[in-house]
Amino acid sequence: MKKTILAIAIPALFASAANAAVIYDKDGTTFDVYGRVHAQYYGEYDSYDANTDTSTKNDGELKTYARLGWSGRMALDSIWSGIAKTEWQIASENSYEAEKREVKARHIYAGFDGSQYGQFLFGQTETAFYNATVAKTDIFEDYGDMANVYDGRQEGQAIYKGQWGGFGFQTGYITNNSSYDSNYTGWSAVEGHMDKGYTVGATYDFDFGLGLAAGYESKSFEDGDKSILVITTEVGTFAQTNLTDKDDWALAASYTYAGFYFAGLYNESKFKFDGFNDVKVRGYELAASYNVDAWTLMAGYNRSEAKIKNVSSYEDTTNHGVLGVQYAFNTKLKAYTEYKIQGLDHQDDEWTAGMQYNF
Numbered sequence: 001m002k003k004t005i006l007a008i009a010i011p012a013l014f015a016s017a018a019n020a021a022v023i024y025d026k027d028g029t030t031f032d033v034y035g036r037v038h039a040q041y042y043g044e045y046d047s048y049d050a051n052t053d054t055s056t057k058n059d060g061e062l063k064t065y066a067r068l069g070w071s072g073r074m075a076l077d078s079i080w081s082g083i084a085k086t087e088w089q090i091a092s093e094n095s096y097e098a099e100k101r102e103v104k105a106r107h108i109y110a111g112f113d114g115s116q117y118g119q120f121l122f123g124q125t126e127t128a129f130y131n132a133t134v135a136k137t138d139i140f141e142d143y144g145d146m147a148n149v150y151d152g153r154q155e156g157q158a159i160y161k162g163q164w165g166g167f168g169f170q171t172g173y174i175t176n177n178s179s180y181d182s183n184y185t186g187w188s189a190v191e192g193h194m195d196k197g198y199t200v201g202a203t204y205d206f207d208f209g210l211g212l213a214a215g216y217e218s219k220s221f222e223d224g225d226k227s228i229l230v231i232t233t234e235v236g237t238f239a240q241t242n243l244t245d246k247d248d249w250a251l252a253a254s255y256t257y258a259g260f261y262f263a264g265l266y267n268e269s270k271f272k273f274d275g276f277n278d279v280k281v282r283g284y285e286l287a288a289s290y291n292v293d294a295w296t297l298m299a300g301y302n303r304s305e306a307k308i309k310n311v312s313s314y315e316d317t318t319n320h321g322v323l324g325v326q327y328a329f330n331t332k333l334k335a336y337t338e339y340k341i342q343g344l345d346h347q348d349d350e351w352t353a354g355m356q357y358n359f
Contacts, residue, residue, distance in 0.1 A: 019332055019358045020071070028075030036067040040142070040354030048346035050236045055346065065091040069107065079117070084110040085125075106153060118162030124155035128170035129217035131161075132201025133250040136213060136263040137285040140300060142352050143322040143340040147283030147304035148267045149248065151182040151190065151219075154197070168203040174219065180227075187304075187317045188281070190271075192227025192243060195220045209256040217248045229271050229279065231306050233315035234344050238308070240279070245272040259291040278309040283318070298324035303343070319343035333357050 020032035044060040069087030076082060087107040109123025126135075130150055138145040156175035162168070174197035183189040197219035205211040221227035227243040250267035265285040272278055283304035290297045300322045305314035324338040337353040 021359065028081075029073070031070065031072045033068075033070045035069065035359050037064070037357045038066070038354065039064045039356075040352055043351040045348040045350045047348070048344075050234060050346075063091070065089055067106070073113070076112075079115050081113045082110070083113050083119070083121075105155075108155075109157075109159075111159075116164070118160055121157070121159040121161070123157065124153055125157065125159070126153050127157070127174070127199040127217060128159070128161070128172050128201035129199045129215040129248060129250070130201075131170055132168070132203050132213045133215040133252040133265060133267070136211070136252045136254045137265045137287040137300070139261070139263070139287050139289055140298060140322060140324055140338060141336055141354065141356075143320070143324075143338050143350070144287055144300045144302065145285065146185050146187075146320075147285045147302040147318050148185065148250070148265070149188045149269045149281055149283075149304075150184060150217075151246075152184045154199075166205045166207070168205075169201070171198070171200040173198050180221070185304075185318070187232045188306075189230040190228070190243065190246065192221050193223040194227075195222045211254040211256075213250075213252040213254075215248075215250050215252075219246045220244065221246070224274065229273075231279065231281070231317065233306055233317050234319075235315050238279075238306075240273055240276055242274040242276065243271060244274050246270070247272075261287075261289045261291075263287045277311055279306060280309060281306045281317070282314070294328045296326040296328075298322075298326070298338075300324075316344055332359060 020034035022030065022032045024031040039062065041062045042060060045058050046055045047058055048055050067087060067089045069085065071085040072083065074082045085107050088103050089106055090103045105124060107125045109121045109125050111119060111121035113119045134145065134148055134150050154174050156177060157172045159170065159172040161170040176196060177194045180194040181191045197217065199217040201213065201215035203211060203213040221243045225241040228239060228241050229243050230237065230239045246269065248267065248269045250265060252263065252265045254261065254263040267283050269281040270278055281304060285302050287300040288298065302318050302320055304318040306317050307314045320343050321341040322338055324336060326334055326336040328334045335355050338351065340350040342349050
């Protein structure tokens with residue numbers, strides 16, 4: 001799960017920083033190590049392929065992965081510090097697809113923290129678009145946050161982020177990536193040669209629990225037939241080469257009261273091509289949780305649609321509800337289960353259960 005901040009919920013206790021082991025802390029320099037071991041069982045279900053009008057049985061399977069990371073800080077003066085962070089993930093031998101069994105970098109960046117002047121970061125991490133908007137509804141382990149085409153953590157970023165009272169602002173420039181490959185949601189994928197991109201996000205948190213956010217992200221692509229979009233809808237799979245641009249914008253809101261958390265997201269994306277009509281995607285996400293003692297109850301809804309301009313109408317790409325329960329044995333160990341209630345024709349409901357140990 002991509003990290004989000006829920007100040008009132010048990011899941012926040014499992015953020016990496018909260019469990020990090022401090023290895024060195026002296027004379028303004030700190031260095032800590034953290035990690036995760038995650039085991040998850042996916043129940044049996046049938047998946048439907050509209051292109052061939054056939055269903056495929058997916059057997060139940062236990063999958064595992066591990067993460068390891070470190071972060072450091074060195075004081076330069078009373079205001080500025082040098083900071084760095086790395087985090088990797090690897091799946092067990094027979095879990096997930098072959099490419100996910102490799103050691104994968106999640107976060108690798110270095111930069112400066114200027115306290116009230118903000119942070120300047122250089123490297124790979126989440127974008128301003130995600131941090132401001134998508135993160136608000138990203139509270140589930142598996143079946144939430146699936147009605148958007150956010151491309152995931154980006155490498156080669158130059159980032160600025162600052163917080164002044166309730167107002168937060170982030171922006172970033174994404175440098176060239178000749179082997180761009182994104183398959184974040186499971187129903188959309190982009191690959192090819194990304195020339196450049198930029199991203200921006202703004203948030204405002206009121207002192208009575210309401211948070212508002214807006215974000216925008218834009219990328220340009222080149223090399224013609226090497227830049228490809230693939231989208232799977234309820235009626236089939238669409239693929240098109242000569243992708244030139246991808247633009248995303250989103251609005252989000254959240255509300256925290258006592259043990260309750262509510263969040264909503266609306267987002268739109270446009271894919272532009274050389275010699276082909278635009279493809280548009282829009283999505284809606286709702287998420288809610290209630291925390292009491294060690295228990296967290298969760299519910300959500302995801303729906304997204306895609307269309308080819310002047311060719312087709314909007315067709316569903318995602319349409320499902322999700323229910324979840326988490327139990328925290330302590331601040332390091334939790335168990336959870338989630339159930340996906342499918343709204344797409346011919347698709348089975350799905351369920352999963354797992355355990356997670358953070359250190």
